[in-house]
Amino acid sequence: MAHQSALIAEDIDAYLEAHQHKSLLRFLTCGSVDDGKSTLIGRLLYDSKMIFEDQLAALEADSRKVGTQGGEIDFALLVDGLAAEREQGITIDVAYRFFSTDRRKFIVADTPGHEQYTRNMVTGASTADAAVILIDARKGVLTQTRRHSYLVSLLGIRHVVLAINKMDLVGWSKDVFDAILQEYRDFAAQIGLNDFTAIPMSALKGDNITTRSDAAPWYAGPALLPHLEAVEVEDDLQGKPLRMPVQWVNRPNLDFRGFSGLIASGTVRPGDRIKALPSGRESTVTRIVTMTGDLPIAVAGQSVTITLADEIDISRGDVIASAKAPPEVADQFEATLVWMDEEAMLPGRPYLIKIGARTVGASITEPKCKVNVNTLERLAAKRLELNEIGVCNLSLDAPIAFDPYAENKDLGGFILIDRMSNRTVGAGMLHFALRRSQNIHWQALDVDKTSRAALKAQRGRVVWLTGLSGSGKSTIANLVEKRLHANGRHTYLLDGDNVRHGLNKDLGFTDEDRVENIRRVAEVAKLMVDAGLIVLVSFISPFRAERRMARDLMAEGDFVEVFVDTPLEVAEARDVKGLYKKARAGQLKNFTGIDSPYEAPEFPEIRIDTTALSPAEAAERIVAWLEGELEYTI
Incomplete structure (x- = not known):
């Protein structure tokens, strides 16, 4: 690797000390397909001397074989590592790269431009301090430009x-630059993105990347890299109230x-x-413990262990x-x-929500609207x-501590997880608590479930029969x-x-x-189980997620799944x-089984094979x- 600094050769200890104390900027590149995102990052890596000699040799060989620059170095190949990306000349996954200069360290996320990979862009943006939104000067502001900006x-x-990239392909025309800038400025004002820096450039040729280019004498602003080196990213986190999500209860002895x-x-x-x-519950901090000793003060960004004066109940996911x-x-x-x-988001389906270190059950109401990112219209949606991006109400199984996302990303940002597969299915930002959540409380009752069951001399439970239409559920039930x-x-x-x-009666048969x-x-x-009854439920109930939701509503042992x-x-x-x-x-x-799926139970308490048992025999077995x-014991 070429020397970045003379200190590497002259005084390696001094270089490492200086490198350790450089600030870190996380940024992402985004925009439409083939706007030059990967080429830009490749150029930054190349110009910052962050490529080993064997990597450079491989890059030159790959550029001749699969490059798009006629045998010249194709900088995009430094980032587009997937075979599919190289074959298609596009970015699919999020690629993270590290590089540094004498002034700052950088982690850059190269995010895909295709609309079908918008979710990957959100992943890359979730930890970014800054964003570089690329526009092909020949094409101007496109749909994905608006989507990613939003x-x-x-x-x-x-x-x-x-x-505004590929200016060399439009003759470095100031008129083209000004027209694109004005169109983008009009859109950005609608989404509250009023403070941005516009730079004309050619990522392939290196113009206005690390130094100002003579190709655009009419441009008086900074080149990209000096601008990124100067960006002030320190938020006023230390000036905000204390928030520490508890990740671990530390009890070594x-x-x-x-x-x-x-x-x-x-x-x-x-x-x-x-x-x-x-x-x-309240208490007083007694110590701030770290691996290297106690601290007199700890600030935002530090990982510490806090001890308290009182023995209060705090668990993982709680917030101090x-x-x-x-x-x-x-x-x-x-x-x-x-x-x-x-798989589409279905209102009412149970998911898991992870916010900070806390994971609880959640369901989503029907979206209030979804956003058309081209027109910023709010459209009705089921x-x-x-x-797609929408505004919804969330209902959680348990209360959580939170701040609106606009005030605190850590306590206001969340992901949704599919309960059956553990896939991350959505990401979101909390706006505010619904007033009804503060107005509705559990009313204490003197006659409880145990008392009602004792009166009937039985234990209430749900016997949930599921199966295809025509399987015999209703007859057996x-x-x-x-x-x-x-x-x-x-x-x-x-x-x-x-x-x-x-x-x-108001429901149809959509998912x-x-x-x-x-x-x-x-x-x-x-x-009904709370009333002490034995409830027989005979429903096709085709989706495992909803049957799991029903089971989770009941106490342990109160839900008996019968697969007919x-x-x-x-059938x-x-x-x-x-x-x-x-x-x-x-x-x-x-219709379930024909053009709508049926997800058979994996571990039912009782399985009834109706090809081997008559309805009467099946009922006797249940x-x-x-x-x-x-046994019906209380």
């Missing part, structure tokens, strides 16, 4: 460079109990009064905050959501598809209830068709309505209601399992 603004990136985490904002000293949230200015605590919010999964009733049990049968005549159908029934079943396992061809041959015939003829859309293996 996301940059949404994610709170305050330092923006508008890099009986005599020490501390709470470890990264200070997200503010400062803390021994003697400071703190509040632990969401519990609201200033007692004078604590964050809010709530379980319902309005939020902006960027959907990042191939769901969010891949890469009806027989089970008759047997239990004859045995003196207190029961109620919730049948899919019957419920749609009343409680769920969204199916999710809401099961959510309502699960909540009703929970109330009937092959599709057998279709029965076709008592003629529904399969209509579905095959295209007269019935979204009743025997209930009466025997799980």
Whole structure:
């Protein structure tokens, strides 16, 4: 690697000491396809002498074989590492690269330009201090330029460079530059992106990258790299109230109990009064412990262990905050959501939300709107598809401590996780708590679930029968209830068709309505179990996520899943209601097993093979399992 500094050869210790204390800037490059993002980063790596000699030799060889510059060095190949990227000449994944100058260290994220990879751009932007938005001077402001600019603004990136690239291909025309700048400025004003620096450049030729170029004598501003070296990225985090999400309860021995985490904002000293949230308990800081000894003060950005004067209950995910200015605590919010999964967001479906070090269950209401990033119109929406951005309400299973994202990214930014696959499906920003979350509280009741069950001499539970239409669920459920009733049990049968005549008469058969159908029934079943009843639920309930949601509503052992396992061809041959015939003829859309999927249970408590058992035999097996293996004891 070529020498970056004379100190490397003259005094390596002095160089390493100076390098250690350089500031770090994280920035991303974004824009539309083929605007030159990868070429720009390759040029920065090349000009900052961050390429080893063998890498340079490989780059020259690759440029001759797969490059796009006619045998000349193709700097994009330094970043486009995936085979598919090299074949197509585009960026697919987010590529992170490190380089440094005498003044600063940099981590740059090269994000993809294709609309289908917008989610990758959001990933790269989530940790960035600055953004370089590229525009091809020949094409001007495009859809992805607007999309990425909107996301940059949404994610709170305050330092923006508008890099108008490939100026050499338009003859370094000042008129072209001014026209693009004016069009972008008009759009940026609509999204609140008023402070940005526009630089004309040629990433391939190196003009206005590391030094000012004579090719644009009409441009009086800085080159890109000197500008990035001078960007002030230190937010006033230390001046904000203390926020420290607890990542670990540190208990190495009986005599020490501390709470470890990264200070997200503010400062803390021994003697400071703190509040632990969401519990609201207060205490006083006694020590600030690190590997190298105790500190008299700790500031935002430091990872420390704090000990307290009082033995209060604090767990991973709780927040230690200033007692004078604590964050809010709530379980319902309005939020902006960027959907990042191939499978659409369905209102009411249970997800996991991770915010700070806390992970809790969450569900999303129907979007209030989705945003057209080209026109900034807010459009009505029933769901969010891949890469769409919407405003939704969130409902959490437990209260959390939070700050609005605009005030604190660490306590206001979150990701959504699919409960079944653990995929990250969305990322979002909290706006504010919904007022109803503060107005609604649990009312204490003297007669509880145990008392009601004791009166009936049975344990309330849900017996959830799932299977294809025509599998025999309703027939079996009806027989089970008759047997239990004859045995003196207190029961109620919730049948899919019957419920749609009343409680769920407003719901259709779209995926969204199916999710809401099961959510309502699960909540009703929970109330009935609380009343001490044995509730038989006979619903197709095709999605594992909703059956899991229903199970999670109940206490351990109160949910019994019965898979009425009937092959599709057998169920279709029965076709008592003629529904399969209509579905095959295209007269019935979204029919489970035909044009809508059925996700069979993986680990049901009871499996009924209806090709081997009659309905009466199946009912007997279920009743025997209930009466025997799980006795009705309180």
